[in-house]
Amino acid sequence: MINDKKIFLTLLADMLLVRRFEELVARMYGLRKIGGFCHLYIGEEAVAVGAISSLDLKTDYVIAAYRDHGHALACGMDPGAVMAELYGKETGCSKGKGGSMHMYDAGKHMFGGNGIVGGQIPVAAGLAFKIAYREEKGVVLCFFGDGAIHQGSFHESVNLAKIYNLPIIFICENNQYGMGTDFRRVSAIDDLSAMGKSYGIDGKQVNGMDVLEVYSEVKKLSDEIKKKPGPGFLEIKTYRYKGHSMSDPAKYRTKEELAEYRQRDPIELLKVRMIDAGQLDEAEYKKMDDKAKKISQDAADFAESSAQPALDEIYSDIFA
Amino acid sequence: MELTVREALNQAMSEEMRRDKDVFLIGEEVAQYDGAYKVSQGMLKEFGPKRVIDTPITEEGFTGLGIGAAMAGLRPIVEWMTLNFSLMAIDQVINNAAKTRYMSGGQFAFPIVFRGPNGPAEFLAAQHSQALQSLFAHIPGLKVCAPSTPADAKGMLKSAIRDDNPVIFLEAEMMYSWKGEVPDEEYLVRLGEAAVRAEGQDVTIAGFSKPMRNILEAAEALEKRGISCEVIDIRSIRPLDEETIFSSVKKTNRIVVVDEAWPFASVGSHISHLVTTNCFDYLDAPPGLVAMEDVPMPYNREMEKQVCISTDKIVKAAESVLYL
Numbered sequence: 001m002i003n004d005k006k007i008f009l010t011l012l013a014d015m016l017l018v019r020r021f022e023e024l025v026a027r028m029y030g031l032r033k034i035g036g037f038c039h040l041y042i043g044e045e046a047v048a049v050g051a052i053s054s055l056d057l058k059t060d061y062v063i064a065a066y067r068d069h070g071h072a073l074a075c076g077m078d079p080g081a082v083m084a085e086l087y088g089k090e091t092g093c094s095k096g097k098g099g100s101m102h103m104y105d106a107g108k109h110m111f112g113g114n115g116i117v118g119g120q121i122p123v124a125a126g127l128a129f130k131i132a133y134r135e136e137k138g139v140v141l142c143f144f145g146d147g148a149i150h151q152g153s154f155h156e157s158v159n160l161a162k163i164y165n166l167p168i169i170f171i172c173e174n175n176q177y178g179m180g181t182d183f184r185r186v187s188a189i190d191d192l193s194a195m196g197k198s199y200g201i202d203g204k205q206v207n208g209m210d211v212l213e214v215y216s217e218v219k220k221l222s223d224e225i226k227k228k229p230g231p232g233f234l235e236i237k238t239y240r241y242k243g244h245s246m247s248d249p250a251k252y253r254t255k256e257e258l259a260e261y262r263q264r265d266p267i268e269l270l271k272v273r274m275i276d277a278g279q280l281d282e283a284e285y286k287k288m289d290d291k292a293k294k295i296s297q298d299a300a301d302f303a304e305s306s307a308q309p310a311l312d313e314i315y316s317d318i319f320a
Numbered sequence: 321m322e323l324t325v326r327e328a329l330n331q332a333m334s335e336e337m338r339r340d341k342d343v344f345l346i347g348e349e350v351a352q353y354d355g356a357y358k359v360s361q362g363m364l365k366e367f368g369p370k371r372v373i374d375t376p377i378t379e380e381g382f383t384g385l386g387i388g389a390a391m392a393g394l395r396p397i398v399e400w401m402t403l404n405f406s407l408m409a410i411d412q413v414i415n416n417a418a419k420t421r422y423m424s425g426g427q428f429a430f431p432i433v434f435r436g437p438n439g440p441a442e443f444l445a446a447q448h449s450q451a452l453q454s455l456f457a458h459i460p461g462l463k464v465c466a467p468s469t470p471a472d473a474k475g476m477l478k479s480a481i482r483d484d485n486p487v488i489f490l491e492a493e494m495m496y497s498w499k500g501e502v503p504d505e506e507y508l509v510r511l512g513e514a515a516v517r518a519e520g521q522d523v524t525i526a527g528f529s530k531p532m533r534n535i536l537e538a539a540e541a542l543e544k545r546g547i548s549c550e551v552i553d554i555r556s557i558r559p560l561d562e563e564t565i566f567s568s569v570k571k572t573n574r575i576v577v578v579d580e581a582w583p584f585a586s587v588g589s590h591i592s593h594l595v596t597t598n599c600f601d602y603l604d605a606p607p608g609l610v611a612m613e614d615v616p617m618p619y620n621r622e623m624e625k626q627v628c629i630s631t632d633k634i635v636k637a638a639e640s641v642l643y644l
Binding site: 130 | 344370373375376378380381382383384385386387388389390391392393394411412415416420421422423424425426427428429430431460461463484485
């Protein structure tokens with residue numbers, strides 16, 4: 001496990017940003033500044049932040065599913081561009097044409113969100129194929145949920161990644177529910193980390209409420225892959241505090257279950273660990289939290305003050 | 321020189337792979353087996369297994385892999401053994417290849433070609449005898465090509481490989497052995513331009529891909545009866561060269577559109593609609609449409625012939641728009 005105060009502080013700040021950003025997104029959704037499908041990442045921050053912080057995005061790549069705001073921010077995308085995209089404004093990262101499920105930043109190697117469950121997994125294999133084809137030193141992190149793991153796209157892609165020795169880490173973010181369905185009800189096995197075994201890939205379960213564990217496990221695996229290319233597989237167990245999307249009251253689970261996970265909150269866990277180790281005090285934490293809130297509010301102000309896209313823009317960006 | 325369509329396609333891919341090391345070919349049986357229809361014959365030997373890549377039978381997987389590789393800057397040629405199997409991969413094509421540029425506000429390009437045989441052959445029954453151009457042509461963000469000669473097959477495939485957009489390149493099993501003259505020197509055929517195969521005055525007959533042979537036979541039969549036909553090879557379904565079609569109709573005042581797909585919501589029915597709305601005042605008869613019968617393909621050969629388009633059906637359609 002890592003023990004580096006500088007990294008701890010970055011991880012804490014990044015998780016706080018995702019948390020406060022998403023809380024503000026929920027408020028702005030309520031005010032109808034944001035519309036459509038909107039899937040919040042609250043509770044799962046340690047997964048995207050821990051995994052992506054361990055990368056070098058000059059050579060590595062990230063691709064995620066529809067719950068992608070956290071990954072976008074963890075890749076260092078401008079919070080203003082992410083919020084403006086949610087508002088559908090011309091300053092959004094996708095010029096207001098993508099919305100919540102389609103956060104992209106080519107320069108930061110954030111290759112999207114994807115609105116089709118499992119649709120990004122073969123594409124991720126293709127990104128890794130490019131790294132191998134050009135004999136580069138990168139790795140791809142492919143995020144998907146417990147709902148996507150039963151799609152053919154996952155099974156086809158892990159097989160392809162294995163036979164071609166592609167540098168890719170398949171990360172199943174198991175937040176326990178595929179929309180309203182408990183993953184155990186629809187999976188032949190409860191230990192999803194075993195899913196790679198029939199393709200010759202050893203999987204591992206990781207505690208996704210512990211950002212240090214996520215960071216360390218992903219870093220270890222990506223370092224190994226960079227030395228000896230081939231696919232890796234992690235099931236990172238996490239929990240979303242909110243419903244599947246803004247319209248979901250999450251009646252399929254108990255209040256007790258939610259309360260229990262809140263006891264293991266990833267931000268609180270790291271904060272307490274750092275305070276106990278004398279690496280942080282409450283005043284410093286409050287300062288970090290205030291900063292996250294301010295960045296989020298600034299992003300919302302930027303989105304609010306940005307212009308609507310010109311209507312003739314509907315015809316651009318179809319062909320290169 | 322004279323080449324078959326098969327050889328022309330092979331030359332197009334090989335020349336582009338020699339020219340640009342980012343171009344590679346991936347698909348079922350393309351490498352060690354030399355291609356299910358031998359289109360990639362000899363390419364593994366020349367380019368090696370890194371650039372001519374066999375896949376497992378996982379169309380969604382290797383199609384999506386190609387799309388990801390294109391998104392990251394390579395220029396894949398994805399071979400579908402037949403377009404029938406593209407249905408396993410169509411989510412990747414529609415939702416990722418066609419739309420990601422738009423959804424990302426123009427941040428990514430997808431220089432990728434998906435190619436393989438389309439349309440009915442013989443005795444292959446319903447799942448292996450379908451012309452699927454309408455499904456792909458329906459989607460904004462995709463280019464769709466369907467050449468009918470070795471020269472176009474080569475020149476258009478080279479253009480498709482150099483294009484920075486996803487191109488669906490439709491071939492036909494029955495066409496692979498068709499022969500034709502191909503220029504000796506390097507050349508490209510631009511996408512989006514139709515070709516006038518024969519000039520005429522009385523009726524326009526327009527189509528693409530394998531039916532072009534039937535169209536030319538029909539035109540010859542009609543010429544013998546003193547009916548002058550203008551024959552248009554559409555070649556590029558998207559972008560569609562509307563201008564060439566419209567100017568021809570404005571001259572002949574009559575058109576028969578030939579599309580071997582089912583008639584409902586087809587490329588053929590759409591061209592008929594475009595002609596009706598754009599050339600209404602010039603038309604002396606409603607546009608004729610020759611299509612596959614609106615049924616799944618039966619196995620029995622005589623039934624199959626009844627379902628498919630034919631030279632005779634095109635002649636009859638021309639007679640109909642000429643009120644003969």
